[in-house]
Amino acid sequence: MPEVDAFDLKILAALQDDGRLTNQQLGDLVGLSASQCSRRRMRLEEEKVIAGYHADLAGEALGFGLIAFIHITLATHSPDNAKRFRELVNRVDDIQEAYALTGDADYVLKVMLRDLKSLSDIVNNVLMPHQSVAHVRSSIVLDRLKESTKLPLKALQE
Amino acid sequence: MPEVDAFDLKILAALQDDGRLTNQQLGDLVGLSASQCSRRRMRLEEEKVIAGYHADLAGEALGFGLIAFIHITLATHSPDNAKRFRELVNRVDDIQEAYALTGDADYVLKVMLRDLKSLSDIVNNVLMPHQSVAHVRSSIVLDRLKESTKLPLKALQE
DNA sequence: CCATTTCATGCACGGATCGTGCGCACTTCT
């Protein structure tokens, strides 16, 4: 169980906003020296509180204009079937996120694609024919109101 | 319309994996000098192909053990109502992602929370009482099979 | 066909940044 104090939270919040902050900039923001920020950052990385750093790319600029959620119901709930479905999910790069859910469907997938034809390809040629899949229903994203993976750390800083 | 060549794609793919790569490391990976990588990276940032860099934090380690999707149906589809709902979404930090959808529901929200009580709070005390909202249905995430925001750039590198 | 322009590249260099060793202040425990 990693210990995270108020300085750590500030550092995490800052790096969540800008993952390429210099230790000096970080120090100015949180009120520590650069060396100390370097040490804390290394510790947080070591403890896997910071899982990694990633560039956030503009999907539209690169031709990925379509986001969709695909709800999946499995044919049976046998372990074998679930395993096969997991392998499928990991194999397909277009699937960005995949969750097992309570409620109507068994799984929901988030995909980012070039166009509707690509979605049709995925659904009809990859998912539907797979032996583990019984039912597929997709919802197309019309508008992105908000999209970030930032945790609300402010709530912890009281 | 930004131009992106094969070197740029390699750079983007590498920075998508590790956003703190040194220009030297980047150069070794893609087969360019560090200075050239620096210049290309600056251009891609300038053109907003790279939208930013973010630390990816381990939600569980920080006490965010619960992910849920909340499907929302609006009371009416008037522009006023939609606007009020957008303001609500932007105001609540626990809502990480929000999309307008085709299909059954009008919107889907992705939230990351501490526990079921927090989910109940959000649903019953924030969303349900809001005048723009007519119907709320939430699905809790039982398991995360895959979670990344990486674009499948490989498909573009043919 | 050749002269000229344009452009991407690698190298060099001064300044910034990095991780680490060290000494100091403060807390904790006996």
Add this chain to the structure above:
DNA sequence: AGAAGTGCGCACGATCCGTGCATGAAATGG
């Protein structure tokens, strides 16, 4: 009170950063 431990800033050598500049290849034009 004394010892051990902890977190801090400073200092320092190594690395990394952005930029100016020369080179060479491709495009342009007469």
